[in-house]
Amino acid sequence: MTIDPTLLEAAVRKVLAALPADEKPSASGDGVFDDMDAAVAAASTAAKNYRACSLAERRRFVQAIRDCMTLPENLDYMAAQAVIETGMGDVAHKYLKNKFAAENTPGVEDLETSAWSGDHGLTTVEYSAYGVIGAITPTTNPTETVICNAIGMLAAGNAVVFSPHPRAKNLSLWQVRKLNKALAAAGAPANLIVTVSDPSIENTNKMIAHPDVRMLVATGGPGIVHTVLSSGKKAIGAGAGNPPVVVDETADIAHAAKCIVDGASFDNNLPCTAEKEIIAVDSIADLLKFNLLKNGAYEITPEQAKQLESIILNAKGTGPNTAWVGKPACEILQAIGIEPPAGVRLVVFEAAADHPFVVHELMMPVLGLVRVPDVDAAIELAVELEHGNRHTAIMHSRDVKKLTKMGREIQTTIFVKNGPSFNGIGIGGEGYSTFTIAGPTGEGLTRTRNFARTRRCVLVDDLNIR
Ligand code: NAD
The missing domain is CATH 3.40.605.10 (Aldehyde Dehydrogenase; Chain A, domain 1)
Structure with a gap:
């Protein structure tokens, strides 16, 4: 059977005309x-x-x-x-x-x-x-x-x-x-x-x-x-990264807390650059927590954090359970039976430095806060928790010497000082944007x-x- 090409073209034109613009x-x-x-x-x-x-x-x-x-x-x-x-x-x-x-x-x-x-x-x-x-x-x-x-x-x-x-x-x-x-x-x-x-x-x-x-x-x-x-x-x-955020006793604590909540809750903590664990000098840790809570963080107890482990970690406990990556803080709280107050953006809890939520890149708005005696210990721990990814780190401090020390020791591609992490990819900070941050091969942003x-x-x- 032969098909008349004129008729075929007319038929195709008719079908195309009926398609929504996007599908043509x-x-x-x-x-x-x-x-x-x-x-x-x-x-x-x-x-x-x-x-x-x-x-x-x-x-x-x-x-x-x-x-x-x-x-x-x-x-x-x-x-x-x-x-x-x-x-x-x-x-x-x-x-x-x-x-x-x-x-x-x-x-x-x-x-x-x-x-x-x-x-x-x-x-x-x-x-x-x-x-x-x-x-x-x-x-x-x-x-x-x-x-x-x-x-x-x-x-x-x-x-x-x-x-x-x-x-x-x-x-x-x-x-x-x-x-x-x-x-x-x-x-x-x-x-x-x-x-x-x-x-x-x-x-x-x-x-x-x-x-x-x-x-x-x-x-x-x-x-x-x-x-x-x-x-x-x-x-x-x-x-991958596991960006630590260090807060020392010289920082503007109210500002630091707001930046941490804004950065760590941004896109529900999905960005590889987002704050993934907080390391706070003991003398300001309570004030920092008070201000975190004022800015939309919700504190859970270590027992409640334990309850969360079986939900948001994978079966081996070696990383996140994919089903929970990028979920909002309120859903995560509801999973352990907490009715979240309006406006909750971040879940925080006091953690040991080796807690799995601190050590692994979760990509969820759940952050452990680890207390350390002083800023030098904070920098040392930040380097350890970054795992040599050379990705991103954040520090809140007014001490230029300690900011310099952190930058030198941690060797990350992005080092944000006194701002939320997303300032490091040109969102609200100076510089161009990118979503491909090449630490391992050295091109950087x-x-x-x-x-x-x-x-x-x-x-x-x-x-x-x-
Ligand atoms: P993923 O590694 O699971 O997947 C990334 C891509 O690689 C996907 O397209 C996936 O299909 C593909 N892929 C993964 N394993 C593969 C394999 N063995 N063979 C062939 N293809 C494979 O990562 P994801 O969950 O989509 O993204 C989150 C991860 O990416 C996090 O670790 C995050 O830190 C990182 N990340 C890094 C940057 C950066 O700029 N450095 C930006 C975004 C995300």
Whole structure:
């Protein structure tokens, strides 16, 4: 049987016209492929086509990503849907995180050229694209990471294959489709941002092994960071943290307490940068606790904390029970039969330094407060509890010498002094934003130039006009 092509086209047009705007594929495809090989092949073609684009065009494409991701309806959707799909976090805080990622992630301007000129001519070193980057994203910041990676990687001239966490699948696919539409409307080559319709560990491993993927960027826990670092490819690993917050006797205690509650309850403690345990000098610990409670913390007894252990820790007690990661403080209190007073944002309790909630990265608004005799002991314990992650630490103090000592000893990528942890990623503090903080591989707060390689271009004897 032959089908009349005119009739077929008319039928397809009818079906497409009936689809809501979001579900219509753009002429250049929607960036979502059924298998990883097809996704990487499409991204490779896109990367080649992208080379022909000017820097002005690149800037326009990056702006298209920012504009698309800051549309109020998209910000609302991403924030609500992330909480619904992953079951973690806080809608209002996710809205803020996505907005900062879209507005405050560096773009093409980050690619600064170095130049030498002299009797032997002109030499430049420029930031140049890798080609195709494979980016693995976490459940805890699913859309924020896609926004900040997409901006930085495309600004550096690359195409990107995203491998999202399966628990954030639907939202990640929605986001890739949205971004493809926005890029197509801005005139970008097709498939600069792609993913697969069925994100899985198998597909992630396929992507990691694919010869056309030239660089890997993993934002997640120690397992995936180790995997990309063992791949034999250029890799950026942005891994886990367990940020301690130290409060000494010179601090503005009321301010410190407010900052700790704000930072540790932000997105229900999901950010890898959020305060995860409090270390307080004994002489101010009671005053600090009083002020924590004034700012929306609820204190439980050590016995109640014990009760919580069997709920929020995994079966082996070696880390969090995933089902409770990113849950609000009130739900956690209700789980042990406490009716939470209105406005509770954080659960605190007095803990020993080796308590599992202190030692492990929980990513829940439950913080142990450990008393220590003096600030030197506080710094020593903070270093121990950070486990050499070199991620994030926070300190409240007015003693510049001790702030300096803590910074030197703890060696973290981010060290926030006298503010909430989120000031360290450009939310309310100075500096650009990122949601890929590469402690293990040393790039730190990743930016466009980290997704580019440097290339030297030498013109001999000419173009020195001095
Ligand atoms: P996760 O490690 O479970 O997952 C991260 C990503 O890696 C997901 O896409 C997942 O599917 C993939 N993955 C995990 N193990 C894998 C394996 N063996 N093979 C292939 N793919 C694998 O982490 P999560 O729960 O989504 O996120 C929370 C963790 O990420 C925390 O430890 C947090 O500190 C860390 N994190 C770090 C940063 C940073 O910038 N340093 C940012 C966000 C989250």
